[in-house]
Amino acid sequence: MTDITEIKKSTKENEEFGLKFKGIFDSTFQFIGFLSPDGTLLEANQTAMNFAGLEASDLIGKKFWDCYWWTISKETQETLKLNIERAAKGEFVQYEVEVLGKNSTTTILFNLKPLFNSTGEVIAIIPEGRPIQEIVDARNALLHKNEELERFASVASHDLKEPLRMISSFMTLFQKNYGDLLDEKAKKYIHFSVDAASRMTILINDLLNYAKVGSEEAPIELIKTNEMLEKIVPLFHASLEEQNGKIIIEELPDILAKTTPIKMLFQNLIGNALKYQKPDSSPLIKISGKENSESWEFCVQDNGIGIAPQYFEEIFQMFKRLHTKEEYAGTGMGLATCNKIVKQHGGEIWVESEEGKGSHFYFTIKKQNMN
Ligand code: ADP
Numbered sequence: 001m002t003d004i005t006e007i008k009k010s011t012k013e014n015e016e017f018g019l020k021f022k023g024i025f026d027s028t029f030q031f032i033g034f035l036s037p038d039g040t041l042l043e044a045n046q047t048a049m050n051f052a053g054l055e056a057s058d059l060i061g062k063k064f065w066d067c068y069w070w071t072i073s074k075e076t077q078e079t080l081k082l083n084i085e086r087a088a089k090g091e092f093v094q095y096e097v098e099v100l101g102k103n104s105t106t107t108i109l110f111n112l113k114p115l116f117n118s119t120g121e122v123i124a125i126i127p128e129g130r131p132i133q134e135i136v137d138a139r140n141a142l143l144h145k146n147e148e149l150e151r152f153a154s155v156a157s158h159d160l161k162e163p164l165r166m167i168s169s170f171m172t173l174f175q176k177n178y179g180d181l182l183d184e185k186a187k188k189y190i191h192f193s194v195d196a197a198s199r200m201t202i203l204i205n206d207l208l209n210y211a212k213v214g215s216e217e218a219p220i221e222l223i224k225t226n227e228m229l230e231k232i233v234p235l236f237h238a239s240l241e242e243q244n245g246k247i248i249i250e251e252l253p254d255i256l257a258k259t260t261p262i263k264m265l266f267q268n269l270i271g272n273a274l275k276y277q278k279p280d281s282s283p284l285i286k287i288s289g290k291e292n293s294e295s296w297e298f299c300v301q302d303n304g305i306g307i308a309p310q311y312f313e314e315i316f317q318m319f320k321r322l323h324t325k326e327e328y329a330g331t332g333m334g335l336a337t338c339n340k341i342v343k344q345h346g347g348e349i350w351v352e353s354e355e356g357k358g359s360h361f362y363f364t365i366k367k368q369n370m371n
Contacts, residue, residue: 031108031129037088037122039064039081048129053102064127069099087112087125096132107136153211157204164204168197199325206333209264210318213337214344218258220368225252225298228259229287232266239274245283252289255296257365261341266300268334269361273302275328276359295347295364303358312351338363 025032031048035041041064049055052068059067064084065077076097083093093112098105108129115124175182175190182190229249239245247270255262266287273285281303289298307315307322314320316339321332335349342349346366353359 029130031127031131033064033127035064035084035112035125035127037125039084039088039125041067042124051101051106069101072098072100072105083112084125087114088122090114090116090120090122096136099129106131106133108132150211150215153207154215157208157211160204161201164197164201168194168201171197203331203333206331206337210333210337210340213261213264213340216258216260218260220256220258223255223257223259223262225254225289228263229266232263232270235267236270236274240283243274243277243281243283245274245285247285247287250286250288252287252298253291253296255365256368257345261344262365265338265341265363268338269300272334272361273300273304273359275330276302276304278305278356292364295366297362297364300361301358306355306357306359307351307353308355309353312353315351316349 026046028045028047031045031051033041033044033048041059041062044056044059044067048069049059054068063081064070065080070077070080076099079095079097083095087093092114095110096107097110098107099110109132110127110129113126113128114122115126117123171190171194175187175194179187226249229252233240233247233249236245236247240247270285270287274283277283284303286301287298288301289296291297311320311322315322316335318336319332320336321330323330339349342363342365346368347364349361349363351359351361
């Protein structure tokens, strides 16, 4: 005989569980639903329905892409349909999309999560959307501000160069034409002025280079990295001769990226590896690289002065220098530029180093499609 109290108890527990589940389902800030693998909407939570001012009867049983939220454009509907097909094959799909609400549109971060049974079959798809309009607006404002700042830096640097050239050339002319009339002190002052003007020119050029990163319309192309480095190394010929230095280049992976910035990146890192050396030492620089599943990774290794761990992150900021210009010349813009280039390529840059022993500068370039 079946114990009726047990059945009642279990039914009650099921009901309570159902109520709790429904409570959570309807009260989250997210839009959540259930789809059958063919895209039919089986359920939508209250948040999603309230957002569009809809009732369950307007929605349930319809193909998801025909539901009001998605009718903002044909393209939005088509993309959703294709993505549901992907999710029905077991793929987790995520993208940002603008959808229709009752009185407005909003951008959501949207997921399609396949739900599998014990044999690995997709039995349902869970669509979930998180409103992120505020984040998108903030991001767009930031991008806009960044563009403005870069334009400003670029224009200001261009305009600053001209008066600087004037100062420099008139000071030089002054020295040449009136040098005989000047005492040593006056000559020293002229020398300081010319020197300051030339340092400022270098700084402006570095700032311009920094501002330009990412603004160029250059295409992403196949870079034969070893061939590129064979062209870069001769640029350091004089310095290598003078310091009795050596650069070893291992077999490097070819990459898809923008040629000019990648060249600049290697040039900066090699330049630093040669510059930040102990006096009278012979620089030994090794460049290696490998292919990861999502990126290409490179390392420029040197046997120079090294860096203390507390500066491992700071050195990638603009104008951050660990030495005076008397110790090592520079503007503190090189690594900031490298950082910007790498970020533009969806990668990371970091350093591992030991003071007095040398540094390993690593960076990655994210793999991407040619378009
Ligand atoms: P700059 O060389 O013009 O000073 P960077 O931005 O290229 O500017 O470098 C920032 C600082 O990081 C440098 O001033 C130096 O102290 C440190 N640094 C960079 N590369 C190396 C290196 N290979 N070895 C040791 N220190 C380095």
